[in-house]
Amino acid sequence: MLTDRTAPAQSSNRELTIVQALREAVREEMRRDEQVFVLGEDIRIGGSFLFTLGLLDEFGPERVLNTPISEAGFVGLAIGAAVQGMRPIIDFQYGDFIFTAFDQIIQQCAKLRYMSGGQVSIPLVFQLPTGASGRGAQHANSVETIFFGIPGLKIVTPATPYDAKGLFKSAVRDNNPVLFCVHKHLYGSKGRQLAKSSISRGHVPETEYLIPLGKGDIKKRGSEITVVANGQMLHRSLNVAEALESEGLSAEVVDPRCLVPFDTELVIDSVVRTSRIVIVEEGNERGGWGAQLAAEIANRAIGYLDAPVLRVASPNVPIPFSPVLESAVIPGESRIRSAILELMDQ
Amino acid sequence: MQELSIRLPQIPDIAPLEPFDADLLRAMYRQMVLIRQFELKVNELFLQGIMPGTIHLSLGQEASVVGACMALEADDVITLTHRGHGQALAKGLSADSLMAELFGKETGCCRGKGGSLHVGDMSVGALPALAIVGASSPIAAGMAFAFKRQETGQVALNFFGEGTVNKGDWHEALNLASVWKLPVVFLCENNLYGVSTHISEVMAIEYVAERASSYGMPGSTIYGNDPIIVFQTVMAAAQRARSGGGPTLIECLTYRRGGHKRDDPGAYRPREEVEAWFKTDPIPAFRARLLKDERFSPSALDVLEEAVTATIDAAVDFALASDTPALTAALEFVYAD
Numbered sequence: 001m002l003t004d005r006t007a008p009a010q011s012s013n014r015e016l017t018i019v020q021a022l023r024e025a026v027r028e029e030m031r032r033d034e035q036v037f038v039l040g041e042d043i044r045i046g047g048s049f050l051f052t053l054g055l056l057d058e059f060g061p062e063r064v065l066n067t068p069i070s071e072a073g074f075v076g077l078a079i080g081a082a083v084q085g086m087r088p089i090i091d092f093q094y095g096d097f098i099f100t101a102f103d104q105i106i107q108q109c110a111k112l113r114y115m116s117g118g119q120v121s122i123p124l125v126f127q128l129p130t131g132a133s134g135r136g137a138q139h140a141n142s143v144e145t146i147f148f149g150i151p152g153l154k155i156v157t158p159a160t161p162y163d164a165k166g167l168f169k170s171a172v173r174d175n176n177p178v179l180f181c182v183h184k185h186l187y188g189s190k191g192r193q194l195a196k197s198s199i200s201r202g203h204v205p206e207t208e209y210l211i212p213l214g215k216g217d218i219k220k221r222g223s224e225i226t227v228v229a230n231g232q233m234l235h236r237s238l239n240v241a242e243a244l245e246s247e248g249l250s251a252e253v254v255d256p257r258c259l260v261p262f263d264t265e266l267v268i269d270s271v272v273r274t275s276r277i278v279i280v281e282e283g284n285e286r287g288g289w290g291a292q293l294a295a296e297i298a299n300r301a302i303g304y305l306d307a308p309v310l311r312v313a314s315p316n317v318p319i320p321f322s323p324v325l326e327s328a329v330i331p332g333e334s335r336i337r338s339a340i341l342e343l344m345d346q
Numbered sequence: 347m348q349e350l351s352i353r354l355p356q357i358p359d360i361a362p363l364e365p366f367d368a369d370l371l372r373a374m375y376r377q378m379v380l381i382r383q384f385e386l387k388v389n390e391l392f393l394q395g396i397m398p399g400t401i402h403l404s405l406g407q408e409a410s411v412v413g414a415c416m417a418l419e420a421d422d423v424i425t426l427t428h429r430g431h432g433q434a435l436a437k438g439l440s441a442d443s444l445m446a447e448l449f450g451k452e453t454g455c456c457r458g459k460g461g462s463l464h465v466g467d468m469s470v471g472a473l474p475a476l477a478i479v480g481a482s483s484p485i486a487a488g489m490a491f492a493f494k495r496q497e498t499g500q501v502a503l504n505f506f507g508e509g510t511v512n513k514g515d516w517h518e519a520l521n522l523a524s525v526w527k528l529p530v531v532f533l534c535e536n537n538l539y540g541v542s543t544h545i546s547e548v549m550a551i552e553y554v555a556e557r558a559s560s561y562g563m564p565g566s567t568i569y570g571n572d573p574i575i576v577f578q579t580v581m582a583a584a585q586r587a588r589s590g591g592g593p594t595l596i597e598c599l600t601y602r603r604g605g606h607k608r609d610d611p612g613a614y615r616p617r618e619e620v621e622a623w624f625k626t627d628p629i630p631a632f633r634a635r636l637l638k639d640e641r642f643s644p645s646a647l648d649v650l651e652e653a654v655t656a657t658i659d660a661a662v663d664f665a666l667a668s669d670t671p672a673l674t675a676a677l678e679f680v681y682a683d
Contacts, residue, residue: 037495072484074518077484084489117460
């Protein structure tokens with residue numbers, strides 16, 4: 001049986017990857033609450049990103065369920081189980097496979113509480129690897145963006161191991177459906193590419209902690225411009241901001257951590273101080289969460305701005321396979337840098 | 347174009363009522379009459395322009411839903427379809443809260459947030475209806491999953507129409523329920539038509555229940571206008587589910603007396619088929635059957651029917667007198683605390 005051999009020895013300054021932090025979070029929650037269980041495709045052997053590695057050994061097949069390739073079926077099943085008081089966690093191999101369960105999520109899961117006049121609640125976590133990772137258009141969706149406009153769902157996009165663990169535990173305890181979207185380059189799973197930045201591995205305390213959903217975090221303090229970015233884009237933005245710091249430009253990097261609910265106040269407070277803002281997201285530009293944030297900024301903070309709001313996102317095309325094309329489409333550090341410098345010139 | 351194969355009712359032998367408790371038989375008849383009168387009243391209110399929204403009546407299908415729900419325990423849970431008034435009443439929703447919901451009133455079972463297409467009341471084991479065809483089947487399986495895991499002994503019953511059985515969600519639900527031996531009863535009200543489309547146009551086998559074998563579960567096709575047959579079949583399936591035997595597929599052959607919804611006269615149906623099925627109206631048939639039993643008299647059934655009429659009238663009064671929701675209610679219940 002497979003076990004989690006990559007888990008580091010417990011020590012006070014230990015550093016984990018996101019997938020290690022998530023495995024710890026799910027284990028803690030399953031030990032804490034008998035109603036929590038995990039289901040998904042191939043999770044007996046750890047699932048695609050090894051999120052469930054070792055879970056079967058500890059919790060057995062009653063609580064770690066290998067499903068058929070049947071997304072609408074097992075999403076609906078999880079909804080029903082949640083209605084009756086269980087707390088399912090669905091591990092998706094790729095977030096991209098969620099679309100065959102669209103009706104279950106948008107029409108049933110997100111609306112049942114509302115339509116029933118509050119008679120039911122649906123505590124259900126979707127563990128969704130998101131974003132582009134060299135696999136062509138059908139494995140490269142920014143899943144979080146597609147669900148962004150649907151009332152009734154919460155959406156979390158953690159970017160660091162510390163955040164991932166604290167947010168995941170809150171997601172499991174939340175009484176609503178939560179889409180937990182982790183970029184495929186951020187898990188740090190064995191054999192998978194890991195986005196490099198100063199925070200892609202990080203300290204995760206051994207003592208239990210929770211991070212409330214809807215609370216953003218300033219990942220780097222700065223005074224001249226605000227960069228709001230999530231997921232993999234946070235790491236790229238941070239790399240750019242750290243490089244610019246040594247060149248004498250002070251950029252603040254804000255990680256919303258959750259898209260729904262969104263910590264708009266944190267961004268407004270930052271913009272009021274810096275008077276400039278760039279919003280960076282990986283998904284297609286049209287209909288992105290950055291558009292909503294730009295509208296909020298225009299509505300509430302336009303008087304504080306010294307320059308227009310600038311967005312950096314993928315153009316409105318499916319994500320191409322050829323590595324040179326994928327890199328050209330997904331916002332990279334040079335685009336983020338150019339956007340920041342462009343605003344600083346204004 | 348394929349020829350429609352007209353499906354005429356095949357009425358089985360009428361079983362004697364003697365083995366059944368008089369209270370059970372009376373309750374069965376009362377529930378069927380309640381649903382019939384409720385829906386006739388709803389239709390009238392709709393035609394008068396008093397009732398908002400849209401309605402999908404289940405006139406003619408009362409025996410299936412009443413027989414099925416009476417075979418369940420009070421804490422068993424059903425899922426409902428877009429044609430769900432009868433299913434709701436059969437599981438025990440009050441006529442008051444159901445009528446108020448149809449009027450979009452605050453006192454409705456879903457506080458006016460659901461309407462005709464989403465009626466339900468968790469306190470009587472009726473998950474508010476899911477109006478998208480096929481969607482409720484995996485959710486019913488999921489509730490059954492929780493019952494099994496929590497060892498509550500409860501059963502989930504999934505109502506759906508024959509139009510559902512070509513949807514992926516439905517097949518995925520049957521497969522999962524069977525693989526994991528979940529305590530769920532899949533109950534098809536086969537009224538032969540998905541809106542205007544006859545089942546023979548869209549399914550290459552004769553009976554829905556034939557599909558059970560491919561999922562390794564028992565399936566049976568029964569005459570759905572006899573509440574006793576439905577009751578006995580669902581009782582057996584529920585017992586099997588409760589004892590760990592897994593799911594069952596039951597197909598109740600029945601017929602809509604009206605069209606798909608209120609503005610549909612159902613003119614696409616062959617006259618021969620309509621006439622034959624209309625003769626099988628389950629309510630007069632069951633009344634006549636009761637009256638052959640010395641435990642029931644015409645006057646007693648008249649009293650029962652009049653009491654139901656009073657209940658319906660009171661429900662209309664209750665709904666009309668109820669407040670509409672405060673406008674702030676539109677923003678409530680999006681998220682749970």
